[in-house]
Amino acid sequence: MNPYAIDVDLLIVGGTIVTMNAEREVIVNGAIGITNGKIDIMGTRNIVVKNTRPKRVINAAGKVIIPGLINTHTHVPMALFRGISDDLDLNDWLTKFIFPAEAKNVDEKFVRAGARLGMAEMIRGGTTTYCDMYYFEDAIAEETKKAGMRGVLGETIIQFPVSDNKTPTEAIAYTEKFIKRWQNDPLIVAAAAPHAPYTVSTDDLKKIREQSDRFNSPVIIHVAETKKERDDILAQYGKTPAEYLDSIGFLSNRTIAAHSVWLTPAEINIYKTRGVGSAHCPQSNMKLASGVAAIPAMLAADIAVGIGTDGAASNNDLDMWDEMDSAAKLHKLTSNDPKTLPAELAFEMATIRGARALKLDKITGSLEAGKRADIVIVDMDSLNQTPYYNVYSALVYSTKATDVRTVIINGRIVMLDRRLLTLNERAIKIDANAYREKIIKSLGN
Amino acid sequence: MNPYAIDVDLLIVGGTIVTMNAEREVIVNGAIGITNGKIDIMGTRNIVVKNTRPKRVINAAGKVIIPGLINTHTHVPMALFRGISDDLDLNDWLTKFIFPAEAKNVDEKFVRAGARLGMAEMIRGGTTTYCDMYYFEDAIAEETKKAGMRGVLGETIIQFPVSDNKTPTEAIAYTEKFIKRWQNDPLIVAAAAPHAPYTVSTDDLKKIREQSDRFNSPVIIHVAETKKERDDILAQYGKTPAEYLDSIGFLSNRTIAAHSVWLTPAEINIYKTRGVGSAHCPQSNMKLASGVAAIPAMLAADIAVGIGTDGAASNNDLDMWDEMDSAAKLHKLTSNDPKTLPAELAFEMATIRGARALKLDKITGSLEAGKRADIVIVDMDSLNQTPYYNVYSALVYSTKATDVRTVIINGRIVMLDRRLLTLNERAIKIDANAYREKIIKSLGN
Numbered sequence: 001m002n003p004y005a006i007d008v009d010l011l012i013v014g015g016t017i018v019t020m021n022a023e024r025e026v027i028v029n030g031a032i033g034i035t036n037g038k039i040d041i042m043g044t045r046n047i048v049v050k051n052t053r054p055k056r057v058i059n060a061a062g063k064v065i066i067p068g069l070i071n072t073h074t075h076v077p078m079a080l081f082r083g084i085s086d087d088l089d090l091n092d093w094l095t096k097f098i099f100p101a102e103a104k105n106v107d108e109k110f111v112r113a114g115a116r117l118g119m120a121e122m123i124r125g126g127t128t129t130y131c132d133m134y135y136f137e138d139a140i141a142e143e144t145k146k147a148g149m150r151g152v153l154g155e156t157i158i159q160f161p162v163s164d165n166k167t168p169t170e171a172i173a174y175t176e177k178f179i180k181r182w183q184n185d186p187l188i189v190a191a192a193a194p195h196a197p198y199t200v201s202t203d204d205l206k207k208i209r210e211q212s213d214r215f216n217s218p219v220i221i222h223v224a225e226t227k228k229e230r231d232d233i234l235a236q237y238g239k240t241p242a243e244y245l246d247s248i249g250f251l252s253n254r255t256i257a258a259h260s261v262w263l264t265p266a267e268i269n270i271y272k273t274r275g276v277g278s279a280h281c282p283q284s285n286m287k288l289a290s291g292v293a294a295i296p297a298m299l300a301a302d303i304a305v306g307i308g309t310d311g312a313a314s315n316n317d318l319d320m321w322d323e324m325d326s327a328a329k330l331h332k333l334t335s336n337d338p339k340t341l342p343a344e345l346a347f348e349m350a351t352i353r354g355a356r357a358l359k360l361d362k363i364t365g366s367l368e369a370g371k372r373a374d375i376v377i378v379d380m381d382s383l384n385q386t387p388y389y390n391v392y393s394a395l396v397y398s399t400k401a402t403d404v405r406t407v408i409i410n411g412r413i414v415m416l417d418r419r420l421l422t423l424n425e426r427a428i429k430i431d432a433n434a435y436r437e438k439i440i441k442s443l444g445n
Numbered sequence: 446m447n448p449y450a451i452d453v454d455l456l457i458v459g460g461t462i463v464t465m466n467a468e469r470e471v472i473v474n475g476a477i478g479i480t481n482g483k484i485d486i487m488g489t490r491n492i493v494v495k496n497t498r499p500k501r502v503i504n505a506a507g508k509v510i511i512p513g514l515i516n517t518h519t520h521v522p523m524a525l526f527r528g529i530s531d532d533l534d535l536n537d538w539l540t541k542f543i544f545p546a547e548a549k550n551v552d553e554k555f556v557r558a559g560a561r562l563g564m565a566e567m568i569r570g571g572t573t574t575y576c577d578m579y580y581f582e583d584a585i586a587e588e589t590k591k592a593g594m595r596g597v598l599g600e601t602i603i604q605f606p607v608s609d610n611k612t613p614t615e616a617i618a619y620t621e622k623f624i625k626r627w628q629n630d631p632l633i634v635a636a637a638a639p640h641a642p643y644t645v646s647t648d649d650l651k652k653i654r655e656q657s658d659r660f661n662s663p664v665i666i667h668v669a670e671t672k673k674e675r676d677d678i679l680a681q682y683g684k685t686p687a688e689y690l691d692s693i694g695f696l697s698n699r700t701i702a703a704h705s706v707w708l709t710p711a712e713i714n715i716y717k718t719r720g721v722g723s724a725h726c727p728q729s730n731m732k733l734a735s736g737v738a739a740i741p742a743m744l745a746a747d748i749a750v751g752i753g754t755d756g757a758a759s760n761n762d763l764d765m766w767d768e769m770d771s772a773a774k775l776h777k778l779t780s781n782d783p784k785t786l787p788a789e790l791a792f793e794m795a796t797i798r799g800a801r802a803l804k805l806d807k808i809t810g811s812l813e814a815g816k817r818a819d820i821v822i823v824d825m826d827s828l829n830q831t832p833y834y835n836v837y838s839a840l841v842y843s844t845k846a847t848d849v850r851t852v853i854i855n856g857r858i859v860m861l862d863r864r865l866l867t868l869n870e871r872a873i874k875i876d877a878n879a880y881r882e883k884i885i886k887s888l889g890n
Contacts, residue, residue, distance in 0.1 A: 082831070082832065082833070082834075082843060083832075083835055083838040083842060085834075086787070086835070086838045087783060087838075088783060088784065089782075090783060093783070117828065117831065120828050121829055283774060285778070286774035286775060286777060286778040287773075288777070289777045289783040315842070316843045317829045317842070317843055319829065319845075322767070322770075325767075326771070329728060332532075332731060332732055332734045333730070333731040333734055333736070335734070336734050337534075338532060338533060338538070338732065338733050339532055340734075341532075343532060381874060383566040383569060383873070383874070384764065384846070385527075386562065386874050387525065387527065388528060388881075389530075393528040393531045393761065394528055397531060397732075397760070398527060398761045400764075400845065400846070401829070402845065402847040425828065428828070429828070432831045433831070433832055435832065436832035
């Protein structure tokens with residue numbers, strides 16, 4: 001026995017650790033000791049094992065240990081609308097299906113059921129942090145905390161009456177209470193989520209920025225998702241969306257700008273200057289024919305751009321593995337260069353760069369001593385991963401959500417050997433199917 | 446007991462049958478009776494159950510029953526090169542990794558091990574038929590027959606010396622014996638596979654067409670995969686690739702033209718006139734930055750265009766679910782219209798239209814009495830599929846390869862409740878990992 005060994009709550013032993021630290025170290029046959037929810041000690045197996053007295057051990061031999069994935073943009077309760085309508089014009093999709101379905105079904109109980117469904121899918125796929133924009137976000141925060149997930153959760157503020165708040169003023173007041181309630185929570189970051197530049201007034205956007213300054217809280221917003229939005233904003237304000245937002249003092253290093261498909265080089269420069277984080281949603285942008293964001297240019301400018309699935313109604317899943325694969329392939333195609341967005345960079349976007357986008361990179365997004373223990377253990381012996389030559393390539397191009405074995409968030413095991421520990425999968429499915437019946441009835445015929 | 450009931454070898458009972466017949470019938474709570482490898486009786490559960498005396502029953506209640514998926518283009522043994530090199534220029538990828546790795550490793554034993562690996566992955570994902578182009582194709586045919594898969598298997602004919610044949614003349618002679626050996630086989634269709642218009646001489650292409658006429662056998666070829674190929678052929682022959690192939694009398698309704706990324710409208714018309722089938726490989730074309738095939742135009746001309754994964758070295762998996770999802774999304778994006786390539790049409794490409802491309806639509810690609818029993822039972826209750834509103838949407842946008850439960854090919858159960866019955870998964874992985882070591886050594890450092 002080593003008398004200088006330290007006590008740890010949990011020791012992960014064996015496996016290849018993909019740290020995603022600044023040096024991009026990969027530790028073959030490593031070990032990680034976790035205490036009080038944080039990574040206490042990390043290194044090669046022999047050294048860590050000699051120097052720790054663990055309460056509990058997880059054997060990860062032959063597996064790959066990665067930072068938990070970070071889904072930088074979704075609308076988690078929309079999992080209940082998964083596949084409710086597809087292959088339609090954006091306007092038909094929104095006005096004939098999504099908006100009526102929301103108006104008739106969304107309440108606090110609905111968002112709780114939808115959040116549980118979406119989180120169960122995300123945890124199964126190794127996502128440990130997500131960034132959300134929806135209604136009744138305080139209830140979503142409660143569910144997220146119960147599930148043990150990390151969330152940057154934004155209450156929607158929008159010009160027309162919605163399920164929880166009837167005016168932007170009400171929504172801003174809701175957000176104020178919401179942010180106050182969750183200050184200093186270890187898992188939840190409460191935020192405002194003004195829907196988009198075309199659905200929130202200049203005055204309200206200014207109020208939201210002011211609120212964010214008072215609380216040092218993030219602000220989540222859709223920016224330049226479609227060409228129409230870009231053209232409309234240009235016609236209305238004489239400026240492109242990010243230029244307009246910057247001109248009214250809205251953008252800051254606490255802004256998380258989803259999509260950002262139609263940015264000009266000047267707007268990318270604004271993102272860089274203001275420290276705006278961004279969420280790239282390749283599959284949703286493809287499925288809704290929104291366009292292709294200039295990700296290579298954004299990365300060249302070192303913008304903190306993460307990867308997001310968007311809501312399940314426009315994807316139709318919350319699978320970050322698919323999303324990484326799509327991102328890496330899409331930008332090769334559009335840049336006409338197979339060297340664009342190599343696997344390691346796509347994986348970086350789904351981990352540490354995504355954490356930067358959410359301003360959480362001090363606590364998550366990489367495996368380093370001192371950070372919170374958001375850790376995912378991935379099987380690497382499925383047929384689809386066999387054989388494997390390069391760990392980043394195997395992760396991005398060959399690994400599937402179902403290859404995720406064990407998920408730890410903030411030191412707590414939330415999935416062990418593919419069994420969810422904080423969410424009741426059977427009950428979640430029963431709830432979801434009951435909502436399905438209700439939603440179909442609510443839309444008539 | 447019904448005295449008029451017929452004996453069937455296997456009865457699948459319950460579940461939603463997605464027939465993909467001409468009327469696109471979907472039978473809720475159906476049943477399928479199989480005898481001598483063929484679909485004998487099919488319809489609603491009550492009627493079929495009353496009229497059959499089964500030797501064996503599979504309960505598919507709550508599941509979805511689909512025609513086996515058809516992978517219209519791959520190089521199956523290249524599963525052993527999965528991820529050996531990624532994110533490189535096409536030329537570096539081929540000349541620094543793929544060609545040397547092939548030259549130093551490919552022999553009959555290698556293609557057998559690679560074929561078993563690739564087929565195990567394909568069966569796990571519900572693929573029942575695949576179209577291949579590689580070396581030692583006769584050995585691949587033997588492995589395919591042992592695994593119980595259906596294959597259109599093309600022996601590569603190429604201008605430079607390769608592992609099995611040193612000249613195109615040798616390769617054409619090999620193909621002659623190969624085709625003769627497998628004539629009238631219930632699972633294997635042997636074929637010639639001239640690599641591409643730029644790697645096989647005009648004379649040899651003519652000889653291959655003549656051989657195909659004598660045996661009524663398919664011919665598999667890469668056509669217009671890259672802009673460079675298109676430009677080179679245009680410079681050399683004054684014609685675009687499909688124009689050139691047609692001008693030498695090469696194209697027929699037995700041609701299976703993979704990729705076909707850079708076709709002109711005139712060439713699409715040539716495909717239509719000649720009855721050429723095609724294989725669309727969206728993920729490989731994205732990953733290698735080859736371009737986007739004009740699939741909407743090809744479909745508008747009713748070309749038999751299926752979906753293919755291409756080899757695992759350029760994908761990096763053999764997952765037809767991912768491929769359908771990518772196809773549906775990619776063409777929405779490039780056509781700037783979210784109505785393009787709706788889920789049902791993407792599913793059609795992966796089933797009956799793919800069967801047409803391979804000239805196998807009389808025996809597979811849809812579930813109809815009289816066709817061979819190539820049937821896949823899919824779980825529909827994973828979190829990523831919950832809830833589900835529309836069966837095609839759920840299949841294309843939400844279902845994963847791991848949701849496939851049971852696979853039947855030509856009436857034989859090759860996977861039951863996710864257990865492979867004709868292939869030894871453990872032995873396949875051991876072989877693959879041994880090859881991994883050998884391949885790494887063969888490339889030096």
